[in-house]
Amino acid sequence: MPADVAMPTSPVRADGNGRARRILAWAARIATPILSVMALWYLAIWFSGLPAFVIPLPERVLEVLWVERAFIFEHLLATLQVAAIGFLWANLAGIGLAVLFDLLPFTRHMLMPAAITLRNVPYIALISVLMLAFGDSILSKTTIVALAGFFPVLVNTLAGLRSADEVQLDRMRILNASWWQTFSQVRLPYALPSIVAAQEITGSGSIIVAIAAEWMISSTGLGYVINHAMQNYRGDKVYAVALLATALSFLIYSFVHWLGGRLDWRANGERRG
Amino acid sequence: MMAAPISVRNVSRRFGETWALRPVDLEIAAGEFIALVGPSGCGKTTLLRIVADLQEPSSGEVRIGELSAAEARRQRLLGLVSQRPAVLPWKRAIDDVRFTQKIAGRVGFDPLKVLREFGLEGHESKRPRQLSGGMLQRVNIASAMAHDPAVLLMDEPFAALDEMKREEIGEWFDHELSLRPKTVLFVTHHIDEAVMLADRLLVFSPAPGRVIEVVSVPVPRPRDPSFRQDPRFVAIAGHVRDLLMHRVAA
Numbered sequence: 055m056p057a058d059v060a061m062p063t064s065p066v067r068a069d070g071n072g073r074a075r076r077i078l079a080w081a082a083r084i085a086t087p088i089l090s091v092m093a094l095w096y097l098a099i100w101f102s103g104l105p106a107f108v109i110p111l112p113e114r115v116l117e118v119l120w121v122e123r124a125f126i127f128e129h130l131l132a133t134l135q136v137a138a139i140g141f142l143w144a145n146l147a148g149i150g151l152a153v154l155f156d157l158l159p160f161t162r163h164m165l166m167p168a169a170i171t172l173r174n175v176p177y178i179a180l181i182s183v184l185m186l187a188f189g190d191s192i193l194s195k196t197t198i199v200a201l202a203g204f205f206p207v208l209v210n211t212l213a214g215l216r217s218a219d220e221v222q223l224d225r226m227r228i229l230n231a232s233w234w235q236t237f238s239q240v241r242l243p244y245a246l247p248s249i250v251a252a253q254e255i256t257g258s259g260s261i262i263v264a265i266a267a268e269w270m271i272s273s274t275g276l277g278y279v280i281n282h283a284m285q286n287y288r289g290d291k292v293y294a295v296a297l298l299a300t301a302l303s304f305l306i307y308s309f310v311h312w313l314g315g316r317l318d319w320r321a322n323g324e325r326r327g
Numbered sequence: 328m329m330a331a332p333i334s335v336r337n338v339s340r341r342f343g344e345t346w347a348l349r350p351v352d353l354e355i356a357a358g359e360f361i362a363l364v365g366p367s368g369c370g371k372t373t374l375l376r377i378v379a380d381l382q383e384p385s386s387g388e389v390r391i392g393e394l395s396a397a398e399a400r401r402q403r404l405l406g407l408v409s410q411r412p413a414v415l416p417w418k419r420a421i422d423d424v425r426f427t428q429k430i431a432g433r434v435g436f437d438p439l440k441v442l443r444e445f446g447l448e449g450h451e452s453k454r455p456r457q458l459s460g461g462m463l464q465r466v467n468i469a470s471a472m473a474h475d476p477a478v479l480l481m482d483e484p485f486a487a488l489d490e491m492k493r494e495e496i497g498e499w500f501d502h503e504l505s506l507r508p509k510t511v512l513f514v515t516h517h518i519d520e521a522v523m524l525a526d527r528l529l530v531f532s533p534a535p536g537r538v539i540e541v542v543s544v545p546v547p548r549p550r551d552p553s554f555r556q557d558p559r560f561v562a563i564a565g566h567v568r569d570l571l572m573h574r575v576a577a
Contacts, residue, residue: 225413227381229430229474230401239426243417319417 107289118294125279130298132274136192136267137260140199144256147200148207149249156215156241157233173205177263178270185271195267195275202263203256210252214245243319250314257310258303265299328435330358330510331404331477333378337387340373346535348373350387353529353541358508360548362521362528364567370536371514371529372482378512379407379480391478399478403431406476406509410483412467414455420466421451427473435475436507444506445469446499461492468500472507479509485520493517494552497524501549518571522564523550530570542567 095112102109119126151169155162181198188194218241226236268277276295283291333355340348348370355361363371376382378389380396391399399405407413414423424438442451445465455463464484471479485493497520504511515521521528528542544563546554554560 219411219413221409221411221413222415224379224381224407224409225427225471226430228379228400228405228407228480229427230403231430235430239430240415243415 107287110290110293114290115293115297118290119298122291122294126276126295126298129275129279130302133261133264133268133276133299134302136195136275137199137264139192140196140264141203141257141260143196143200144203144260145207145253147204148252148256149211151204151208152211152215153237155212169205169208172201177202177266181267181270190272195264195272198267199260199263203260206255206259207249207252210248211245214248215241217248218244247314247318247320250310250317253310254307254314258307261299261303261306328404328475328477330508331392331399332357332359333478333510333512334390335374335378335387336390338374338377338384338389339386340370340377340382341385346370346537348377349535349537351529351538353538355510355512357510359527360504360511360513360525362525363512363514363531364516364518364521364528365531365536365571366533367516368536369531369533371531373536375480375482375512375514378478379405381407403433403474404477406471406474406479408468408471408479408481408484410486412455412463414463414466414470416455419452419454420447420458420469423466424470424473427470431474433474435473438469438473441469441473442466445503460488461496464488464496465499468503472509475507477510479511481511481513483514483516486516493520494523498549498552500524505549518564518567519555522560522567523554524548528563528567530567540570542570 092112095109098104099109099111106114151165155166177198180201181194184194184197188197222240222244223236226240231239264275265277265280268275269281270277272278276299279295280292283289283295333353335351335353335355337350337352338348339346339350351374353361363374365371373382377384378391378396380389380400389396391404394402394404414420415426418426420442421438424442428434428438439451442448445468447462447465447469450458450462455466458466464487468484485496488496501524513521513525522544525544526548527544529538530540530542531537532539542563544559546557546559
């Protein structure tokens, strides 16, 4: 009978089973997407009939990644540098502007239309203009990453700063707290989950935009490697870089997501309860 | 800090042609407990916020001791307790009490001792989510009093609690005030609570806000729970209820 089976399990055994089940679930969570992507990949090769330079075998892509690791790694570093500097600029601009708009509301009316316009100009046009202005330099590439990434940070930070509870703000007023005390102790912590959420977009987006900029104007970075490989009909190399870039974006996204969970005060009480 | 007297002189608030609060005059003695009772939107909270210097009056002025409301706030003489606790969600109870002291730049009480006196022994390190509604409101009051203000301004502080908890925390608070006398302005919908706690009740008419009567409760505080059965309690509560019901009907 089901009831008889369920009742007499010892706590130790239950713990052991629980752990094994957790490990299995964890392994399945990693293996399932890999297996499904591989399956789709092979199916595409078999049924599409496309040549190998358009859709190479997965093992060939992994081989290229391994054989050309030194070359790819060098360009990966260049891409990471562009993405990281651009990401920092995006945050500096996004958070800085949000704080400015909050502190001096009239600046919002002055600068927000410009920010929205910049946000909506096609990046390809911006890249072209920046190329003309600064050539193939780290400045032109980081600028485009920053321009593509600052808007989500700005909007989320602004919304976050406004989400501070009115009763908390009254409490700070009644205690005659300074602007800085109210900002650093109440408004910023309230905004933190929103700011971190913006990083999920800007962080992984920085890699993608950096590659796009390199693809168009640069002689370094993963974007350049893709461009170069395309010109030489090296689909396997394009896939290798794409795989690497995807893994990188995914890692950044996961890290930010994890960090967001750690920094989110809304979850703190429950975790410790 | 010594409780301070409050003087409300011809204080009103209007938005265009609409009165949020018609002119009020009131002298409150140091250590006196004043309850503001009346229906929603009658101007009770407006008066409280004007005394707290969180809102400007359209006319008149508030003096707290020798100071204007703004000066009193700047000197951190005021404590505010709202219906929704202002305890920071990411802070432990003890740290929240210390936070008030840090911002106010004044350590009124030993935070640990106060939390224990407030019946929160063993809960000092808990965060708001881990506390019950009653406990959280006690932390809220402890934090509002942590810098030992001269005046406590309370806006329906017990409204979110159930009837039993409400009576219990009211009795406890009455006792606390006897240890640390404060001048209290206490906004409530609850007539019995007001009669139980206050020295005087300001009874408001419905909007446009006007004080229709000031009712005294001539029984010394802290009051025994049995006061609820006292004929004087029943008579005063009945009178206030009549005032409110009749005026509402009119």
